[in-house]
Amino acid sequence: MPISPVLERQSTYPFVRLNEAAARVEASGVTVLDFGMGDPRESTDPLIREALVDGLRDRMGYPAAVGLPELRQAIASWAGHRFGVALDPATEIVPTLGSKEAIFSFAQIAVDLERGKDTVAYTEPGYPVYERGALFAHARPLALPLYEQHGFLPDLDAIDAATWSRLAVFWVNYPNNPTCAVAPIGFYERLAELAREHDFVLASDEAYTELWFEEPPASALQLDDRTNVAVFNTLSKRSSMTGYRSGFVAGDPDIVAALKAFRPTVGTAPQEFVQRASVVAWGDESHVERTRALYARKRALFLDLFERKDLRVAGSEATMYLWLAVPAGQTSEGFAERLLEHGILVAPGSYLGAAGEGYFRLALVPSEEECARAVEILEEVL
Numbered sequence: 094m095p096i097s098p099v100l101e102r103q104s105t106y107p108f109v110r111l112n113e114a115a116a117r118v119e120a121s122g123v124t125v126l127d128f129g130m131g132d133p134r135e136s137t138d139p140l141i142r143e144a145l146v147d148g149l150r151d152r153m154g155y156p157a158a159v160g161l162p163e164l165r166q167a168i169a170s171w172a173g174h175r176f177g178v179a180l181d182p183a184t185e186i187v188p189t190l191g192s193k194e195a196i197f198s199f200a201q202i203a204v205d206l207e208r209g210k211d212t213v214a215y216t217e218p219g220y221p222v223y224e225r226g227a228l229f230a231h232a233r234p235l236a237l238p239l240y241e242q243h244g245f246l247p248d249l250d251a252i253d254a255a256t257w258s259r260l261a262v263f264w265v266n267y268p269n270n271p272t273c274a275v276a277p278i279g280f281y282e283r284l285a286e287l288a289r290e291h292d293f294v295l296a297s298d299e300a301y302t303e304l305w306f307e308e309p310p311a312s313a314l315q316l317d318d319r320t321n322v323a324v325f326n327t328l329s330k331r332s333s334m335t336g337y338r339s340g341f342v343a344g345d346p347d348i349v350a351a352l353k354a355f356r357p358t359v360g361t362a363p364q365e366f367v368q369r370a371s372v373v374a375w376g377d378e379s380h381v382e383r384t385r386a387l388y389a390r391k392r393a394l395f396l397d398l399f400e401r402k403d404l405r406v407a408g409s410e411a412t413m414y415l416w417l418a419v420p421a422g423q424t425s426e427g428f429a430e431r432l433l434e435h436g437i438l439v440a441p442g443s444y445l446g447a448a449g450e451g452y453f454r455l456a457l458v459p460s461e462e463e464c465a466r467a468v469e470i471l472e473e474v475l
């Protein structure tokens with residue numbers, strides 16, 4: 094059968110490789126504690142689960158791509174409380190099936206090869222879906238490295254005029270997976286100005302805005318002028334709802350209108366019972382506060398260990414991860430392999446992009462008890 098050459102050229106999704114390595118170690122009799130992938134393992138709040146069950150009807154027809162008005166209203170109210178912005182639920186918000194599908198397909202609505210708008214920029218190390226979405230849309234992917242000495246922000250001054258003019262989408266992701274860095278509002282302001290000047294979309298993936306430790310991070314939704322700006326958020330991490338698949342895109346009404354035109358073809362509206370559960374999830378902050386407190390306790394356990402062991406923490410400001418420098422003279426992969434032999438699965442920074450070499454990522458997803466066990470093991474290994 095014919096297969097898309099883009100698909101054939103794809104390397105294995107990094108986490109598939111990671112899970113294969115863990116399975117090999119488990120087969121040899123070692124219990125593996127999985128700090129690899131960022132999939133929360135906490136139970137979803139009972140109120141949200143009840144709303145899902147209550148949302149089940151005798152007959153569930155096709156969900157409309159624009160989503161339930163109640164859900165768009167709940168998202169607008171949440172954004173109002175959290176970021177102090179007034180979003181119009183009718184024109185500035187569209188619900189998505191989690192963020193991943195919306196991130197993947199976004200290049201298809203923004204890239205215009207005929208007009209020379211052929212480039213999708215994104216930062217690395219990072220979430221692999223920006224690049225993959227660009228490739229499947231036959232766009233030119235442009236990876237911008239994130240360096241510690243630059244606060245893990247991309248160096249906008251290093252981009253030349255010809256590149257700016259070819260840009261269709263510029264992806265940013267703060268709080269950042271994997272570096273845990275947070276972007277100041279001034280960064281979004283500058284990039285949004287560039288987006289208007291060179292006519293590209295500033296696409297801000299904000300999956301982790303709710304997982305913070307000291308100060309709530311800013312959002313590109315707070316920009317006074319959201320022309321050419323699209324913000325992606327999700328209940329996956331905020332409300333431990335990865336399996337529900339519920340998120341949204343909000344921002345420039347022209348972008349939202351384009352999404353509303355595109356999405357019915359793809360059939361990517363969340364099931365209505367998921368949308369009803371999502372109304373409850375966006376409307377409640379107490380479960381999010383409990384989630385933050387839990388991650389803060391796990392984070393404190395590891396920060397304390399790494400300080401004692403002199404292992405440098407390069408990022409820990411927000412998200413559910415810790416970004417750590419591997420000891421001098423070792424590679425990311427070599428160090429992660431060594432930890433895996435002792436039953437601790439982490440993501441080598443190099444799996445997440447070339448600039449991730451020299452680091453590893455620890456996802457704080459195992460239970461507190463498992464984290465305590467991992468600390469005991471690392472106490473011996475490090």
Ligand SMILES: Cc1ncc(COP(=O)(O)O)c(C=O)c1O
Pocket residue numbers: 131190191192193194220266270298300326327328329335339340
């Ligand atoms: C940076 C980033 N963006 C988006 C997502 C997608 O999350 P979801 O599709 O569950 O909303 C993830 C998931 O790990 C992520 O790390």
